[in-house]
Amino acid sequence: MRTPLLLTLLAAAVPTLSQAQGYQEVDGLIAIEAEDFASQTKADIRRWMKFDASTPAHSYADADVTHVEGASGGAYLEILPDTRTNHDEKLIHGENFQPEPGKMCVLTYPINVTQTGRYYVWGRAFSTGPEDNGLHVGLDGKWPESGQRLQLCQGKHQWTWSSQQRRPENHCGTPFTLWIDIEEPGQHTLMISMREDGFELDKLVLSMDEGYTPEGLGPEATRYVPAELPERSEFKEISHYKYIWKVEETFKADEDGDIPFYLHKGKNAYAINAAKVPYRKGFARASAVYGKKKSATFDLVLVTLAEIDGESEYRVLVNDKVIGKFQNPETEDDYSEAYFKIKDVTLNENDVISVESNAHTNGKIPEGDGTAFSRGRWIGVVLQ
Numbered sequence: 525m526r527t528p529l530l531l532t533l534l535a536a537a538v539p540t541l542s543q544a545q546g547y548q549e550v551d552g553l554i555a556i557e558a559e560d561f562a563s564q565t566k567a568d569i570r571r572w573m574k575f576d577a578s579t580p581a582h583s584y585a586d587a588d589v590t591h592v593e594g595a596s597g598g599a600y601l602e603i604l605p606d607t608r609t610n611h612d613e614k615l616i617h618g619e620n621f622q623p624e625p626g627k628m629c630v631l632t633y634p635i636n637v638t639q640t641g642r643y644y645v646w647g648r649a650f651s652t653g654p655e656d657n658g659l660h661v662g663l664d665g666k667w668p669e670s671g672q673r674l675q676l677c678q679g680k681h682q683w684t685w686s687s688q689q690r691r692p693e694n695h696c697g698t699p700f701t702l703w704i705d706i707e708e709p710g711q712h713t714l715m716i717s718m719r720e721d722g723f724e725l726d727k728l729v730l731s732m733d734e735g736y737t738p739e740g741l742g743p744e745a746t747r748y749v750p751a752e753l754p755e756r757s758e759f760k761e762i763s764h765y766k767y768i769w770k771v772e773e774t775f776k777a778d779e780d781g782d783i784p785f786y787l788h789k790g791k792n793a794y795a796i797n798a799a800k801v802p803y804r805k806g807f808a809r810a811s812a813v814y815g816k817k818k819s820a821t822f823d824l825v826l827v828t829l830a831e832i833d834g835e836s837e838y839r840v841l842v843n844d845k846v847i848g849k850f851q852n853p854e855t856e857d858d859y860s861e862a863y864f865k866i867k868d869v870t871l872n873e874n875d876v877i878s879v880e881s882n883a884h885t886n887g888k889i890p891e892g893d894g895t896a897f898s899r900g901r902w903i904g905v906v907l908q
């Protein structure tokens with residue numbers, strides 16, 4: 525029986541990939557959209573929140589407006605609420621300030637690297653005050669000193685790149701002083717965590733090149749994009765099976781009969797050469813042996829190819845006894861698969877399953893002095 529149209533459409537849909545695809549190092553560089561993180565934890569006191577053009581106004585403490593304009597990918601993150609925006613507001617460790625990395629607002633990003641070594645970490649941030657410009661960076665659950673206290677001093681009130689570490693002797697940091705060392709190739713987890721609330725992060729760049737400074741929106745995110753997977757090209761509407769017996773692999777065409785099958789290689793189908801007039805009268809046959817298997821009961825599905833030239837007939841036999849007769853439907857889609865199910869077929873060891881088909885013309889397609897013939901094509905038998 526043909527699967528209803530709706531099911532056919534559903535079956536053709538390809539499931540989408542999960543959102544968190546991860547990032548790939550390309551020529552010593554990894555670029556990450558901050559808002560496309562894989563996970564956020566330790567977010568009960570402060571939280572990274574995503575802002576884009578569709579974000580409604582929020583009701584958390586905050587000293588500045590949103591800065592979607594100029595954000596890479598049209599989105600960024602901010603840690604809210606922001607209750608320390610200047611030196612007059614109380615500094616509360618573990619609430620609006622967190623000197624220790626990995627304690628608050630921890631985000632993860634899966635990254636894959638082929639090149640090992642030192643990666644300078646750049647953040648693209650928007651700072652509007654002295655207390656919204658610190659961040660910690662870690663790797664694989666560890667927070668090395670070299671990744672702590674990313675600091676932005678210059679470039680206030682605009683999206684600005686920084687790879688500067690805040691140090692006791694230099695609060696504003698100096699360029700190229702914040703980095704992560706990656707010692708093993710392969711999969712890692714980049715992590716960031718809060719130092720100061722109100723921090724706004726748009727993008728991260730990890731670069732092995734010490735002379736490299738991102739500009740503007742920075743390089744395009746180096747997302748890991750997996751290769752296309754092949755979709756199934758035959759037995760398309762078979763939703764489940766125990767065995768698929770393809771003609772070429774399993775069915776032996778009968779060589780003693782008057783009408784032989786040949787293998788139509790392009791379609792992996794058995795077919796009758798209906799160009800030969802004697803082959804237009806009668807059935808060709810091919811058989812398969814169930815083999816040394818336990819007796820079992822299946823739904824058997826014969827899979828044929830419908831043809832525009834005619835509606836071939838089919839017969840399915842077990843040990844020479846006919847158990848099903850079918851005729852292809854009319855079609856305008858040449859070689860589209862048709863499915864004929866016989867329920868509850870019990871097969872025993874060494875039973876012989878045969879399929880027969882014939883050539884047929886529906887008189888619609890002119891050819892030479894007459895009309896074209898379908899070739900009784902079929903591609904196999906499915907046992908469910």
Ligand SMILES: [Ca+2]
Pocket residue numbers: 586587588589590602
């Ligand atoms: Ca804000």
Ligand SMILES: [Ca+2]
Pocket residue numbers: 606607608609620655656720721722723
């Ligand atoms: Ca703050």
Ligand SMILES: [Ca+2]
Pocket residue numbers: 588602606652656722723724
């Ligand atoms: Ca802010």
Ligand SMILES: [Ca+2]
Pocket residue numbers: 557558559595596597598599600725726727
């Ligand atoms: Ca962004």
